[in-house]
Amino acid sequence: MRRRSKAPTSPLPQRDGIDPVRVRLPEDPEGVWGTVREHLLDRYAGAIGAGRVEDMLVSGRFVGTDGPVGGDEPYAVGRYLWFHRDFPAETPVPFPIGVVHRDERIIVADKPHFLSTMPRGRHVTETATARLRRDLGLPSLQPAHRLDRLTAGLVLFVVREEDRGAYQTLFRDRVVRKEYEAVAPYDPAVGLPVTVRSRIEKERGVMAAREVPGEPNSESRIALVERRGRLGLYRLVPETGRTHQLRVHMNALGLPILHDPIYPVVRADGPEDFARPLQLLARTLEFTDPFTGVAMRFESRSALSGLG
Numbered sequence: 211m212r213r214r215s216k217a218p219t220s221p222l223p224q225r226d227g228i229d230p231v232r233v234r235l236p237e238d239p240e241g242v243w244g245t246v247r248e249h250l251l252d253r254y255a256g257a258i259g260a261g262r263v264e265d266m267l268v269s270g271r272f273v274g275t276d277g278p279v280g281g282d283e284p285y286a287v288g289r290y291l292w293f294h295r296d297f298p299a300e301t302p303v304p305f306p307i308g309v310v311h312r313d314e315r316i317i318v319a320d321k322p323h324f325l326s327t328m329p330r331g332r333h334v335t336e337t338a339t340a341r342l343r344r345d346l347g348l349p350s351l352q353p354a355h356r357l358d359r360l361t362a363g364l365v366l367f368v369v370r371e372e373d374r375g376a377y378q379t380l381f382r383d384r385v386v387r388k389e390y391e392a393v394a395p396y397d398p399a400v401g402l403p404v405t406v407r408s409r410i411e412k413e414r415g416v417m418a419a420r421e422v423p424g425e426p427n428s429e430s431r432i433a434l435v436e437r438r439g440r441l442g443l444y445r446l447v448p449e450t451g452r453t454h455q456l457r458v459h460m461n462a463l464g465l466p467i468l469h470d471p472i473y474p475v476v477r478a479d480g481p482e483d484f485a486r487p488l489q490l491l492a493r494t495l496e497f498t499d500p501f502t503g504v505a506m507r508f509e510s511r512s513a514l515s516g517l518g
Contacts, residue, residue: 218275222292224349227340228329230273230292237287246272246291247281258296266293300336304484307341310364310508315501316377317342317351317367318508323487326359328352338365355381358454360471363390363492363510376500381451387496389447390456391435393489393516394465396442403433406459410452418472419454421462428452430459438517441468446490456490468516489516 222230235249243249247267254263270278272293279291308320319338326333329340343351354366354377366386368374380386407426412419429449436443444465446456454473460466461473468489471477491514496507 217290220292221273221275221277222294224343225294226297226335227337227343227349228294228297228334230294233291233293235285235287235289235291238285243285245281245285246279246283249285250281297334298332300333301482303336303482307338307345308511309346310511312346315369315373316354317346317348317369318495319365319367320510320512321357321362321365321492322512323360323362324482324484327356327365333359339367342367354378355386357492358490360488361390361490361492362487362512364495364508365492366495373501380497380500384450385497387447387494388492389445389494391491391493391514392444392446392456392460393441393468393514394444394460395468396434396437396440397464400463400465402444403431404463406430406432406462408459408462410455410458412453417476419452419458421458428455428459430456432459432463436517441517443514443517487515489514 217232217234220230220232224230243252250263250267250272251260264281266272267279267281272279272291274289274291303322303325305322305325307322307325309317310320311318319342321327321338325341326337327339329335329337334340339351339353343349348369350371351367351369352371352374354368354374357363357365366377368377407429408421409424409426410419410428411422427450431447431449433445434442435445444460446460448455452458457467457470457473461470466473469486470488491510491512494507494509496505498504499506
């Protein structure tokens with residue numbers, strides 16, 4: 211089998227911390243694309259409109275290794291093109307990202323509530339990845355794992371592309387110990403500490419994950435740290451990493467996390483209420499560095515506000 215050659219380096223720099231889109235012109239068995247314009251219209255007109263594709267060609271937004279690409283240039287299988295897509299309008303998240311640790315390989319960031327870890331959907335430039343790339347001047351920075359947008363706390367980022375796999379493997383193999391804090395109602399009838407195991411499924415396009423019958427695929431250890439009136443501060447230790455796992459398990463105990471917009475009831479979509487962040491914080495990260503063999507432990511400098 212013929213191996214595809216490595217893609218050339220993009221001639222376009224990042225914009226607002228976001229890489230350009232790379233396009234490789236595919237095989238054309240039916241011979242319908244005589245020019246670059248014909249392929250780009252076929253590929254993108256349905257999403258952004260033929261007029262917008264034409265405007266981008268005229269303004270030189272599509273770029274090859276030798277510069278802007280003209281729409282009338284002959285179609286060439288395997289040719290690489292790049293362009294920057296138009297970013298959606300985003301409401302700025304009015305909280306800074308803290309940096310707990312920085313060395314030549316990793317950044318441990320203290321992500322605020324409401325900020326996505328990486329670009330996705332409606333959140334592109336207002337993400338921790340894009341912000342840190344811009345602020346720290348590290349265009350290759352990538353997260354080794356994800357932290358839910360509404361959850362605050364520690365996220366491990368990898369500085370160099372060649373180191374990324376080693377750190378991502380730590381999370382894949384579940385050898386990173388993570389500890390969270392949450393503020394939720396206090397109920398003396400709930401026996402704590404407790405280990406919750408259940409099967410959680412999350413359907414694409416559905417906001418809430420749900421527990422279903424079957425072999426457990428999630429496990430969380432939950433303990434009460436402090437009671438203050440009708441509320442409690444809880445320590446949560448996930449042994450697995452299902453979507454919304456801690457939120458689902460706390461809700462299943464009858465202790466939904468304070469200001470959770472999904473559990474137990476999905477709230478109507480609307481503007482962010484930055485004064486009422488989800489009271490869930492990724493407090494600590496512990497792992498053995500795959501390159502140095504040194505035991506690493508990091509603690510968030512943030513604090514939950516729900517207890518007053």
